[in-house]
Amino acid sequence: MEKAIERQRVLLDHLQPIRSSSITPSICLAGDSSAYHRTSAFGDDVVIVAAYRTAICKAKRGGFKDTLSDDLLAPVLKAVVEKTNLNPNEVGDIVVGTVLAPGSIRAMECRMAAFYAGFPDTVPIRTVNRQCSSGLQAVADVAAAIKAGFYDIGIGAGLELMTVDNIGLVQKANPKVDAFAQARDCLLPMGITSENVAQRFGVTRLEQDQAAVISHQRAAAATASGKFKDEIIPVLTKIVDPQTGNEKPVVISVDDGIRPTTNLTGLAKLKPAFKRDGATTAGNSSQVSDGAAAVLLMKRSIAMQKGLPILGVFRSFAAVGVDPAVMGIGPAVAIPAAVKSAGLELNNIDLFEINEAFASQYVYCQKKLNLDPENVNVNGGALALGHPLGATGARCVATLLHEMKRRGKDCRFGVISMCIGSGMGAAAVFERGDAVDDLCNARANNNNNFLSKDAK
Numbered sequence: 001m002e003k004a005i006e007r008q009r010v011l012l013d014h015l016q017p018i019r020s021s022s023i024t025p026s027i028c029l030a031g032d033s034s035a036y037h038r039t040s041a042f043g044d045d046v047v048i049v050a051a052y053r054t055a056i057c058k059a060k061r062g063g064f065k066d067t068l069s070d071d072l073l074a075p076v077l078k079a080v081v082e083k084t085n086l087n088p089n090e091v092g093d094i095v096v097g098t099v100l101a102p103g104s105i106r107a108m109e110c111r112m113a114a115f116y117a118g119f120p121d122t123v124p125i126r127t128v129n130r131q132c133s134s135g136l137q138a139v140a141d142v143a144a145a146i147k148a149g150f151y152d153i154g155i156g157a158g159l160e161l162m163t164v165d166n167i168g169l170v171q172k173a174n175p176k177v178d179a180f181a182q183a184r185d186c187l188l189p190m191g192i193t194s195e196n197v198a199q200r201f202g203v204t205r206l207e208q209d210q211a212a213v214i215s216h217q218r219a220a221a222a223t224a225s226g227k228f229k230d231e232i233i234p235v236l237t238k239i240v241d242p243q244t245g246n247e248k249p250v251v252i253s254v255d256d257g258i259r260p261t262t263n264l265t266g267l268a269k270l271k272p273a274f275k276r277d278g279a280t281t282a283g284n285s286s287q288v289s290d291g292a293a294a295v296l297l298m299k300r301s302i303a304m305q306k307g308l309p310i311l312g313v314f315r316s317f318a319a320v321g322v323d324p325a326v327m328g329i330g331p332a333v334a335i336p337a338a339v340k341s342a343g344l345e346l347n348n349i350d351l352f353e354i355n356e357a358f359a360s361q362y363v364y365c366q367k368k369l370n371l372d373p374e375n376v377n378v379n380g381g382a383l384a385l386g387h388p389l390g391a392t393g394a395r396c397v398a399t400l401l402h403e404m405k406r407r408g409k410d411c412r413f414g415v416i417s418m419c420i421g422s423g424m425g426a427a428a429v430f431e432r433g434d435a436v437d438d439l440c441n442a443r444a445n446n447n448n449n450f451l452s453k454d455a456k
Helices: 002-015 071-080 102-115 130-147 175-179 181-185 190-201 206-224 264-268 300-306 324-342 359-368 390-411
Strands: 024-031 033-039 046-053 093-097 123-128 154-162 234-242 247-252 289-299 311-321 351-354 414-422 424-432
Touching: 024 123, 024 300, 033 046, 033 234, 046 071, 046 123, 046 130, 046 154, 046 300, 046 390, 071 123, 071 154, 071 206, 071 234, 071 289, 093 289, 102 130, 123 130, 130 154, 130 264, 130 390, 130 414, 130 424, 154 390, 175 181, 175 206, 175 424, 190 247, 190 324, 190 359, 206 264, 289 300, 289 390, 311 324, 311 414, 324 351, 351 359, 351 390, 390 424
Parallel strands: 093 123, 093 154, 351 414
Antiparallel strands: 024 033, 046 289, 046 311, 154 289, 234 247, 311 424, 414 424
């Protein structure tokens, strides 16, 4: 009788669900050098199964100059569900990063775009605005919601139509700003903050122009080799002839801001754009652009159930504050914070996507963190591609993860980061989707209670 009771007790122990309090970190091999702490809750990882973007086009004169914002967002929302054969009804929420348009108007436009893309009225949508990091913030918000258990599947997206919505100045500043220097500096034009970074940290005009040349060269090479075809969704739209008003249907599938022939001689001829004796020019600043992007996230266990290939794993996110007068230094502070949060060290990161808002701040951040230039913005950045403010973060997710996939086992961890107007920075760490730890945490267990003697 006692043996039978003991067998029932062992059986019940096996049937008990694992309590979260019993889950302890295990140490697995990360990259080549550090111990990466991962919990046993492997199936609860937040993963990316699809990430796509539109081409990025010059505002007011590029391929999307006559495209409406909802028509720009809809194709990427549709792509992430169609290319994964996901039922749109299963999406718990859509979060869209967007900056310049009035909030209530843009929110309605995003809702309309979701309907165009085939989502039912039961799927909610909202916008988020953390200025230049809004697209990345949208992805982070969805990842956090999935991790919290609010839903299992969500979309983080980004949208900006700078042809229509312009960067404006505060029309009437609060008189209090004169008594608060940093509040006053929040109102500085972004170009002046670029000049401040160059002056304060000794970034030369030549260094800035060299960064622009490299960005254009790399973006042109990536385009020529077909790399961006993995991430760009063609958009059927129209171009209106400004002289005749005639409309012409077109398919936009190539970034149109890249200038392959950009060189130091040509850039040196450009006058400073923000300060008479400055070094920031139209050639070493990011382009004003139109674009959209979308990222499909879900729990790993759901992706495995659906048999979906995993493009990447969302590992960490950090947003930090810095001096508004030199807002461009944000990535130099945000990247170490995000990397530490992921349980990694900076030398574990194989690839970086740092938004090139201005060459001054991009060069500074790269030097401050002592990054290998060969591992940063390997396919060019905003100096060549353009910077549609709300879309950039989500665009970078698509660019980074597709490049990590191409590089395979030699590229396990990647980072995305950008500076943020008014003095902030944001960064996120991603792991390549098919990366697998070596089996180095196995332990012999001599205390198992087996139901059958045969199991021994």
